[in-house]
Each structure stands twice: as structure tokens, then as C-alpha cells.
Amino acid sequence: MKNNTIIFVGLDTHKEFTEVAYCEDQRGSEVKHLGRVSSAKVSLTKMARQFESKYPQATLHFVYEAGPCGYWIYRLLTSLGHCCYVVAPSLIPKKPGQRVKTDKRDAQDLARLVRNGDLDPIYVPEPADEAIRDLSRARERAMHDLNNARFQLKALLLRNHINYSGKSNWSLKHLRWLTEIILPHPSQQFVLQEMIQTISERNARLERLDNELAHHVKQWRYYPVVKAIQALRGVRLLTATGVIVELGDLTRFDSPRKLMSYIGTTPSEHSSGGKRHLGAITKCGNGRARRLLVEAAHSYRYPAKISKELQLRQEGLPKEVIDQAWQAQQRLCRRYQRLIHKGKHRSVVVTAIARELIAYIRSISKEVTLPRIDPKTRISRVPA
Template structure:
């Protein structure tokens, strides 16, 4: 038996029990199913202690999922290396249609040993808490939108047409009250309260300066800036804007064979929340460059370098929007192209803000 021994442990996490497999080092190293343990701190600690007692170095991995990063932090606190794996990037055989906890754990251990797994970025606890808060707010907005659609359909079904130009204003809500129909006031209040909570937490957050700087951009307000910061994290981990664009799935895909190269739509890989948010922000660049009264106050709170980047972004992206529209491009394609470049400017501002505060 060799003096130096390594082991690679794959964990298939679940709500109640975690399946564990161990792959010993070397091309012909044994890969075996270790068993199931309770998904509790005590159960995981016992299992880790038993496994690590037989090896000098042990590496752990498990798939990212609803169980979060608690297991990652526990393993790291015990002094062992661990990665959280991106599920969509795990190599799978096309003909493999049998999926069990045992097979998944064995596959993770084998792929970890081969170096074929891609790790996701793991935020710290404060960052994760802010991310959960923003996602809760997003869920509340989706619920509100669904409820509004149901109310509009109900009013139309009964032939009650609002005489005003804009719906979902205070006048519209008063009109709904006069019609004696239920309205989403309680959900609107919930949305306002969640936004207030976010605004209270941001000043004490490690990325508060980044959020403040991002709000200097046109179309980017509190929710957009906080969502970008929580989902992307430290922009410094991306070496270039193009790398961030690829992470967000905003770069065009390609299908090439021989001498034929075909460009297709964007890859839509990576974080869909930020991608969707940027496309929504891009709509504001259809108007000529200008600085509104509310945005002027935001610009006074940031450095001159951030203001220069924000103005450069506005002049370039508005021109880009007009140019692509003049070519006859669809509005959705135009906004996606503008969103891709907007991500680059957000990368530059985030890095500038971190350098200023560090």
C-alpha cells in the first residue's frame, strides 16, 4: 500500500439522507458506494471522520441545489477541500437513463477524480442572505403580476373597461374599489415593505458601494443593482467584460462544421435572473441621452470616474439602440444586444467601485 493516499468523495444530497461514494486515487483506483447518512451536521461529521481517517487527503463535492451551501461550509470548517458542482455542466452519457442516489454519488466521485467537474462560485453567508432577500422580492413581484392579470381578465370578462389611459395607478385602484372587486393592495404593500427592507440592509452590506455605483447607470435602480450584485458577486473574478457576458448567457452561440460557420441566438447559459433583468433595463436606452432629476442625485453620490463610465454607457447604448433599430432589427434582438454591452459597463463600474473602497 502506498504511503500517500488520496480519496475523492461524491455526495448526492437530499432532504433527509445523503448518498456517499468514494473514489481512490489513480487510474485504477477503486470506486465504491460508501452508503447513506442522515442529512444532519452530526451525521455528516461522523461520516467525514470515518472516511478521512483512512486517507491523507480527501476532496469532496456535491451538486448545487435547494440544500444550499451549508454542507460546503461544514466540510470546509473541518479542514477539507470541497466544491459545489454546476449540475448543468456535469458530463452525462446520452444512453444513461437510470438515475438513483447511489449512481449519482458514484458518478460524482469518479468525475471529481478525473477533474471533469465545474465548480460554482459560493458566496459568503451575508451575501447569500442578501441574495435570498432579493429572490423573495422577485417572487413577490411575480405573484403580484399574476394577480393583476387575473383581475384584468375578470374585469374584461364582465365588460368593465377602465376609462383612463393607464391601469394600475391610484385612480385605477380607486376605480376598482368603486366596482366592488378585490384588488392587490395587500400585495403592493408587501412589495413596498420588501423593497424597504432591502434598502435598509444595503448600507451595511459589503457590496453597498457597488450597488450605489451601479445605480448611476440609466435604467438601473435599487432592485436591479442589488440583484446584479447578489447574483454575480465580486465582478473582479471575471477577467474581462466578455467573460461576464458569457457567464450571463448573452453571447451568441455558434455551430460550425468544416468551413461553415453559423451564428445562432444567445447561449442563455448561466444566470437567467440577471440576464432577464438586463434586457428589461436595456429598454430605457431607446430614448436620447439625458440625465433626469432623480438620477442626478444618484450621480452626486458616486465618484467622477463612475460618472464618466455611466455617461459613456448612456451615449453609446442609446446610439447602439438607434443604429440597430434603423437596420430593421426586431426590438427584442436590439434590447438583447444593448443588454450585452450594458453588462460590460456594469462590470467596469463594479470593479471601479471595489477598487475605490479597497
């Protein structure tokens, strides 16, 4: 075997076991099937050691599909000093006529495709970044559960022709009004009390998650970026945190266009024979980040101004960041009104604003100095 040979190892991972196949870096070399190993950390470490002993002068490159099992396999193999790639299942090339799918073939295809350079790895977050992402997503799920409980209670009242005459729902006055309602049947009264109790519990759960998120985000290494991009209109703490936890380091994108394409806000295209046809946005990539940006883009329908709340968020930020935020607000507000006057649909206009908003977020994040991650200890260190 030649020195510096690369061995590509394809892993088809599952909860209980992992199918393993490998091949050398010579194009056209046979893809060999190693077999099935347990998905336990001890078994995967032993499998890597076997490759090290069999190919002592080779570099091992592992690849597997992203899935519900997370990134612990990536972190295990990289901690052993090997290269590891995680690929999105939707971006793996597949032959149109291929009708047979097995775990063995999947592992062999991964090894072959990564050797041929046909796979693009995805971004893998650091463990601390993933922890903040879990907390941010848990807060969003709590809000979703609370809204579902409110909808169910309002549906119950609507079926019984009970309407609230006040101005705002779910205020203290509205909650007191709910406790005074008497339904005609005891069974319905019991359901009403259970729904009120559920809403109270989910309100308390949401408050706990809000407090935890606000506390832990301030200790996060990306908090300087989260604080800086809140200088933009429509980007408060929850939106800023959600975008950064989903997209990670925005400076890894070479250009704003690549970032726009990554989150799926660029239009699809089907051009042929000199004819160009642009369709709806691709909606690829992270859907939660795209939705948060669209929600933030709605605030640009009003004229540009610095509100009291926005001024408070900008206090203590560098002048360069504040200037970029004001430039972004002026441009996006004008663009919103210009597209509306052209007769564009409001959803199309908001999507176009969101597409440009992420470019300004990337530009502001480049102005912030972040602590680096020590690859050996995985601890954040502030550069000297």
C-alpha cells in the same frame, strides 16, 4: 500510502440521506462505495472524521450537485478544513447510452469525474450575500403576485363589460372607482371585494419588502458596488441589487467575454467544415440577472443625456465611475440606433445592448474597494 494523497469523495445528497463514494487520486483507481449516511449535520461531520482517521495524511476533496438543499453542506465541510466543490447538474458529463441511474452510481460518477478534472465548480455565495438574495427574490415574487391579482380583477371586469374611463390604472382614483362598482349578482360582488382586498394586502406586502430591501442593502458589503453601478442609465436600486446578488463578485471573471457567456447573452454557434453558423443566445446561467439586464437595456433607445434622477444617483461617486457611465451611455445609445437602422429586430438589439451593459457593470465594479471576508470568522473587514 504516499504523502499528500488526495481522496475524492462524491456525495449524492438528498433531504433525508446522502450516498457516499470515494477514490484516490491515481487515474484508473477503483471508485469505492462507502454507503448511505443521514443528511444530518452530525452524521456528515462523523463521516468526514472517519475519512480523516482512515487517511490521516491525505487531503479530502468533497463534491456534490447543487440542488434545493442549498449550500449548508459546502459550508459545513469547509468549516472542518476540507475542500468542497458544488457543481451544476446540467454541466455534469453523461454517457449517451447510459440508461441506469441510481444514487450509488451518481455518487461514484461524481468522485470519478472530479478526480479526472471533468467538473467545473460553481460560485457559492457567502451566507450574508445569500440572505440579501433571498430578500431580493422575495420582493420580485411579491411584485409578480400583485400583478397576477390585478390581472384577475381586470379579467373579471372585462367579462362583465365594465371599462374604466380614466387615464391611469391602479391610481388612488382608480382604486376608489373599483369600490363603487356594483355587479349584477351577489356572488360576483363578493368575488370583486375579495380581489380588491387581495390587491390591497399585496400592495402592503410589496411596500414592506421594498423598505426592508432598501434598509438591508445599505448594510451589505456589496453596497458600494450597488451604489456605483447605479451611475449607469437604466440601472436603479432594484436592478443593481438584483444583478449583484445573483452574480456576486464580478471581478472573479478574467474577461468581460467570460461574464457575458456566464449569463447566457452570447450567441450559440454550430460551425463545421469551414462554415460558421451563429444562432440565438445560449440562455445559460442565471436567467434572472439576464432578464434584469435586458429590462435595463430598453432605456438606451433614447438619445444620451443626464437626467435629474440620474444626476442624483451619481452624486458622491468617483469621477472615474461617472466618466465610465457617460462613456457607456454614449456608446450604447449609438449602438442601439445603429442596429435599429440596420433592420435588426428590437429584441435582438436590446439583447446586444444588455450583453455590453454587463461589461460596463464589471468595469465599474473593479473601481470599488470591497471589505474582505475573514475565512475564520466569516466577518467582513475593511482593508487597511
